[in-house]
Amino acid sequence: MAETAISHDHDASHGAHSSTGLSNNKLGMWMFLGSECLLFGGLISTYMLYKGRVNSGPQPNKIFDIPFTSVSSFVLLMSSLTMVLAVSAAQRKDERNMNLWLIITALLGATFVGGQVYEFTSFYREGLGFTTSLFGSSFYTLTGFHGVHVSVGIIMLMALVGMNRNNRIPGDRAEVVELIGLYWHFVDIVWIVIFTLVYLIPS
Amino acid sequence: MTIIERPTTEVAVAGGAPSGVKPSEALGVFKRPAASTSWRDWIVTVDHKKLGIMYGVSAFFFFLIGGVEALLIRLQLIAPNGKVLNADQYNQMFTMHATTMVFLFVMPMAAAFANYFVPLQIGARDVAFPRINAFGFWCFLFGGLFLNSSWFLGGGADGGWFMYAPNSSTLFSPSHGIDFWTVGLQITGIASLTGAINLIVTILNMRTKGMKMMRMPIFTWMVLVTQFLLLFAIPVITVALFLLTFQRSFGATFFDVASGADPLLWQHLFWIFGHPEVYIMILPSFGIVSEVIPVFSKKPLFGYPIVAMSGAAIGFVGWGVWAHHMFASGLGPVSVAVFSMSTMAIAVPTGVKIVNWVMTMWGGKLTFTIPMMFAIALIVQFTIGGLSGVTHAVAPADTQQTDTYYIVAHFHYVLFGGAVFGLFSGFYYWWPKMFRRQLNNAIGKWNFWLMVIGMNLTFGPMHILGLQGQPRRMQVWTEARAGEGFFNLGFWNRIASIGSFTLGTGVLLFLVNVVYTHKSKKVAIAPLDPWDARSLEWMTQSPPQEHNFDVLPTVSHLDEFFHRKYETDSSTHGVTQVRSAEEVMAELNAHPDEHIHMPSRSYWPILLASSLPVIGYGVIYNRTLMAVGAGLILLTMFGWAMEPSTSPDDDFDPPAPGEGGGHTKELSPLG
Amino acid sequence: MSTATEHVEHTDGHEAEHHGLSDKQYIYVALILAALTAIEVSTYYIDFGPFFMPTLFILMTVKFVTVVSYFMHLKFDNKLFTYLFYSGLILAICVYCGFLATFKFFLQKG
Numbered sequence: 001m002a003e004t005a006i007s008h009d010h011d012a013s014h015g016a017h018s019s020t021g022l023s024n025n026k027l028g029m030w031m032f033l034g035s036e037c038l039l040f041g042g043l044i045s046t047y048m049l050y051k052g053r054v055n056s057g058p059q060p061n062k063i064f065d066i067p068f069t070s071v072s073s074f075v076l077l078m079s080s081l082t083m084v085l086a087v088s089a090a091q092r093k094d095e096r097n098m099n100l101w102l103i104i105t106a107l108l109g110a111t112f113v114g115g116q117v118y119e120f121t122s123f124y125r126e127g128l129g130f131t132t133s134l135f136g137s138s139f140y141t142l143t144g145f146h147g148v149h150v151s152v153g154i155i156m157l158m159a160l161v162g163m164n165r166n167n168r169i170p171g172d173r174a175e176v177v178e179l180i181g182l183y184w185h186f187v188d189i190v191w192i193v194i195f196t197l198v199y200l201i202p203s
Numbered sequence: 204m205t206i207i208e209r210p211t212t213e214v215a216v217a218g219g220a221p222s223g224v225k226p227s228e229a230l231g232v233f234k235r236p237a238a239s240t241s242w243r244d245w246i247v248t249v250d251h252k253k254l255g256i257m258y259g260v261s262a263f264f265f266f267l268i269g270g271v272e273a274l275l276i277r278l279q280l281i282a283p284n285g286k287v288l289n290a291d292q293y294n295q296m297f298t299m300h301a302t303t304m305v306f307l308f309v310m311p312m313a314a315a316f317a318n319y320f321v322p323l324q325i326g327a328r329d330v331a332f333p334r335i336n337a338f339g340f341w342c343f344l345f346g347g348l349f350l351n352s353s354w355f356l357g358g359g360a361d362g363g364w365f366m367y368a369p370n371s372s373t374l375f376s377p378s379h380g381i382d383f384w385t386v387g388l389q390i391t392g393i394a395s396l397t398g399a400i401n402l403i404v405t406i407l408n409m410r411t412k413g414m415k416m417m418r419m420p421i422f423t424w425m426v427l428v429t430q431f432l433l434l435f436a437i438p439v440i441t442v443a444l445f446l447l448t449f450q451r452s453f454g455a456t457f458f459d460v461a462s463g464a465d466p467l468l469w470q471h472l473f474w475i476f477g478h479p480e481v482y483i484m485i486l487p488s489f490g491i492v493s494e495v496i497p498v499f500s501k502k503p504l505f506g507y508p509i510v511a512m513s514g515a516a517i518g519f520v521g522w523g524v525w526a527h528h529m530f531a532s533g534l535g536p537v538s539v540a541v542f543s544m545s546t547m548a549i550a551v552p553t554g555v556k557i558v559n560w561v562m563t564m565w566g567g568k569l570t571f572t573i574p575m576m577f578a579i580a581l582i583v584q585f586t587i588g589g590l591s592g593v594t595h596a597v598a599p600a601d602t603q604q605t606d607t608y609y610i611v612a613h614f615h616y617v618l619f620g621g622a623v624f625g626l627f628s629g630f631y632y633w634w635p636k637m638f639r640r641q642l643n644n645a646i647g648k649w650n651f652w653l654m655v656i657g658m659n660l661t662f663g664p665m666h667i668l669g670l671q672g673q674p675r676r677m678q679v680w681t682e683a684r685a686g687e688g689f690f691n692l693g694f695w696n697r698i699a700s701i702g703s704f705t706l707g708t709g710v711l712l713f714l715v716n717v718v719y720t721h722k723s724k725k726v727a728i729a730p731l732d733p734w735d736a737r738s739l740e741w742m743t744q745s746p747p748q749e750h751n752f753d754v755l756p757t758v759s760h761l762d763e764f765f766h767r768k769y770e771t772d773s774s775t776h777g778v779t780q781v782r783s784a785e786e787v788m789a790e791l792n793a794h795p796d797e798h799i800h801m802p803s804r805s806y807w808p809i810l811l812a813s814s815l816p817v818i819g820y821g822v823i824y825n826r827t828l829m830a831v832g833a834g835l836i837l838l839t840m841f842g843w844a845m846e847p848s849t850s851p852d853d854d855f856d857p858p859a860p861g862e863g864g865g866h867t868k869e870l871s872p873l874g
Numbered sequence: 875m876s877t878a879t880e881h882v883e884h885t886d887g888h889e890a891e892h893h894g895l896s897d898k899q900y901i902y903v904a905l906i907l908a909a910l911t912a913i914e915v916s917t918y919y920i921d922f923g924p925f926f927m928p929t930l931f932i933l934m935t936v937k938f939v940t941v942v943s944y945f946m947h948l949k950f951d952n953k954l955f956t957y958l959f960y961s962g963l964i965l966a967i968c969v970y971c972g973f974l975a976t977f978k979f980f981l982q983k984g
Contacts, residue, residue: 019407020407020408020954022408022952024409027408027955028400030958031958032400033962034961034962035396035399035400035434035438036438036962037965038436038438038965039439039441039442041969042442042472044970045974046472048979049468049974049979053464055463066915066918070915077911080904080907080945084894084945087894088894088900131453131456133463134463134464137449138457141449159841163844163845168845170847181946182946185942185945189941192934192937192941193938200915200917434962435962435965435966465977467976467977471976472973522968526976535976535978
């Protein structure tokens, strides 16, 4: 959805004004993010409710590998920095740096997702499957949704780099980069919450 | 399909505009579709008015399906030990009836009006994201068809429209009905979410000059509130539906008590969405009657800012009352007390609105046209439903009423007597704007009275049935337990069933009216301003040309159109008409805007939306198909992203000055 | 198209022109965030006693708000964006805390 939201630039008001002086796309993106708060809120609440309910399989505090997750959290946090540098390069019309930072952001994101895949497989080996317990189901659902969001972000970043190379980005390039940046940072702040509530606070 | 065929102006526009619209081959995979008058244009259109009409036609189609389901239910209950449906079919019938009416009729019908009239009411040429608008419509349609395809693939959902655990588990509902339900609603949810973002941005950002927030028509205000509710409520049901899908298709146990889960989790998530949802259904209708009542009372709306703000207040407080649906579930005394009080509080802003409508009519010059009659019926019927709603807010009384027909009576009074009557008021009020013909008055009266009498006969007795203890969702009642005398269940059940067929006849008369209006040679073309209306959507031709306004008006008043037609006499404080609607139009369109860019047609919205049901069938039947669907989504998204929203050679210019505002000229014989 | 958007940005005035920080300042912000994360992680190794939960919650909030305000430019951007986003966020917090409260979630923890 985010993809469609950002790639779309309205033209109906062409030559007309915009009542608030703000860009339609950016307003739309912020609203989408506001709405996503309710989505992740629901998933986090479900996890909070169910994290202690372990009929079989490992307990949360037994299975989490805090040092490992700390590193991948750090990676995602730093990808926010590279993203904001890409946005700032785009606003300066510094295309070379923009591309560079976008690619680095995507790579950091991919590292995070790779870490998550590794984490999931090792949890699975230790006996925590999707259906093992309510803790397992809600944990995989929450972090899985987050992982999907990161992956969608990576696809958007790569698409952005590719389309930029062929000069196929419709509309204002700096704005498109900024919008994808907003999405990316949002995914990062969701992880800030998940990292604390899920990993650091034991059940 | 007379409903969706737009009369002659379509030709005029097709002759004027699309000469500039050429498929641009340089960008995108497909040739860009060009404008045409054939049915294909409806598939690729991004015009908010065409999409509004398509929303309307599809929603009405689902309304008829839901209506047939309702009639089957009433047929089953007309006599003791009904044999029309077996228990399983009965479960599917009431589940799908409610789901269809809520998600596939009332919501999209409100979206139809919002799509068509919000841009016109705020003086915009289209919505903020026209392609996303088209995408939303196709998601709704495909989601609805997907949901209903379950009838042919093993039966519909059968867990009741709020799908409580454990009935929603595969153990109690082994057919695929509920899987179709979860995925189908997920797809229509995408429609609602994208529509919400689209309309909010449109209202915030695309108002014409001088159209301040507090000058917007109340309908637009109510749509704004509704869309904010959708924006924040849809993700909650999305979570709930995902959890249920994971439970049914992937072996999770989110709602399975045996595995230590709490079934109340579903109830909470559902009603956190579900209660804002009831305001999502009613507020657009409130908006419609707030337009209709002032027009036919010849008075401005009483307390405009209060009506707007009470709508916002309803939207806000609507988030804090969800657990009143769960008083009987053992929430604990503190929760029950808190939610009981907040529920009583929400009656206040609703009551404020009713007072405002009545005060608008007070002392006005009332004309009882069909839209006005429906609007007044809404006030009366909704008040009855609202009062029985207050009795639910009292938790001890509610424990008596829970899951009886009393509840059914209550929500049909507010939803049918409220939301649906409002929508019908809108049909009659705006029909001449959309199709240039007025619906027949005589048939309209029959339509109205049969619906009002039918609805009271159907749902009125349900209060008695409910208080006598007839539970909802029971497929039979028996003579032995029917009771005696005035409170005999059999008597009232028969009345309700007869009422439902009266109601059905009333609805059919509406269709008759539509066909008559568009087929009969006798029906004259409606005048430009048949109701002496007050708001901006009447300040353009009927139906509006693709770009809505030749000149975007500059607004200086609430009820701008009225103020251009009338002037206040300062000595007598009376108003006198100084200009006719045609004169207002001619004045406005003296110098038509040039180089109007309208968004170009596109294949991508329908293509992207059509890949969603593929994933849906994949979830239910085959994981490979899921991957195919995901691939399709990715591909179509790339196609979409690469296509500029306006092809460069798409430009509309008004006819040369010599031909002088072709539109106004064309209109003059109508006046 | 680009003309329309540019036009919009210009009418938005100075705010839009210079919003955000310089690249160097972004790096400082990131360093602060990294340091906060380090403190968070340290709660896993060091016993914070009664300060354990408050520390984590405060740090989480600070990090969250920092990213939103600086990386997402909310601090420098039009207030409408702030209202839209925070109304969603605050609504989510209120509704879901109410939801967990009905399960006596906060009482269990003591």
